[in-house]
Amino acid sequence: MKRQTDRNVTGFFQKLLELEDPWQVVAVELRDEDRSVEIEVEWPASYKAPCPECGRACAVYDHAATRWWRHLDTMNRTTRLGCRVPRSDCPTHGVKTMQVPWAGPNSRFTEEFELQVIEVLLLARSQSQAAQHLELNWHQVHAVQAAAVRRGLERRDTEDIARVGLDEKSFGRGHHYGTVLSDLDHRRVLEVVEHRTQASAQQALHALPEEQLAKIKVVALDMWPAFMGPPR
Helix, strand or coil: CEEECCHHHHHHHHHHHCCCCCCEEEEEEEECCCCEEEEEEECCCCCCEECCCCCCEEEEEEECCCEEEEEEEECCEEEEEEECCEEEEECCCEEEECCCCCCCCCCCECHHHHHHHHHHHHHCCCHHHHHHHHCCCHHHHHHHHHHHHHHHHHHCCCCCCCEEEEEEEECCCCCCEEEEEEECCCCEEEEEEECCCHHHHHHHHCCCCHHHHCCCCEEEECCCHHHHCCCC
16 A cells, blocks of 8 residues: 655645645555555535535534545546545534535545446446446446436426427337337437336326426327327
8 A cells, every 4th residue: 555645646636636625635545455546535624614505604513434435547546535524513504514526415426437437328238238347336337327317307498399209119128118208309318118008108298397298389109009099
C-alpha cells in the first residue's frame, strides 16, 4: 500500500474530480494487492454544512462513518471515493446527512460512473454482459439503469406529443412479448408494458396524463387483434 498525502498528488485528483471548496482530497492510496485506487475526500469541520432539506448553512453536528463510492477507473485500476460525510445540525429539520456533489442519494456509485454504466448498457447485448465488462453484478447494473429511467421520467415533457405508435415487441428467447408506446415525432419510447393484450395496450396509453391523451391526434397501431378492440 502506498498512501499519498503529498499536495501534488492530492491536488491532481482534486482537479480531476472538479471538487469545489471546502471539499478536499486529503489522501490517495494505491493498493497493489487488488490494483485499486482509494481517494479520501473531506469536508473540514470548521465549515458550516448545508441542510439537505432547506439549504441553510448549519453547524456540523458530526461526521458519519466512512462511505465508499465506485468511480471511473484510474489507469485500469478500480477507483473508489471515500468520505466521512458531515451531518448538519439544522434548527428546523434536525440532524441531517449532507448530500455529496459526486453522487445521488443512497447510491454507491459516482454520477460519472453511473453515466459510464449507461453508455456500456447501450452498447452491450444484455445487462449481464455489461456487468461482466464493468466488474459489477447484475443487480448493481439493474439498479443503475432503473435509477436512470426514473430520472428520465421525472424530466420528461409530454406536452408536445401529437402522434403515438402502439406496437408489440418480442423480448429475449421464445414468445415473450411486450407492448411499446412510442412518440412518433420525437422518436422516443414512452412506455413499455409486459404482454401484448388489450389490457397491456390500455395500460401503456394511460401512462400519459389524461390531459395529454386528449391532445393526441394520431395513434398508429400494430394489426395484432388484441390492439384492435374498442378503447376503454
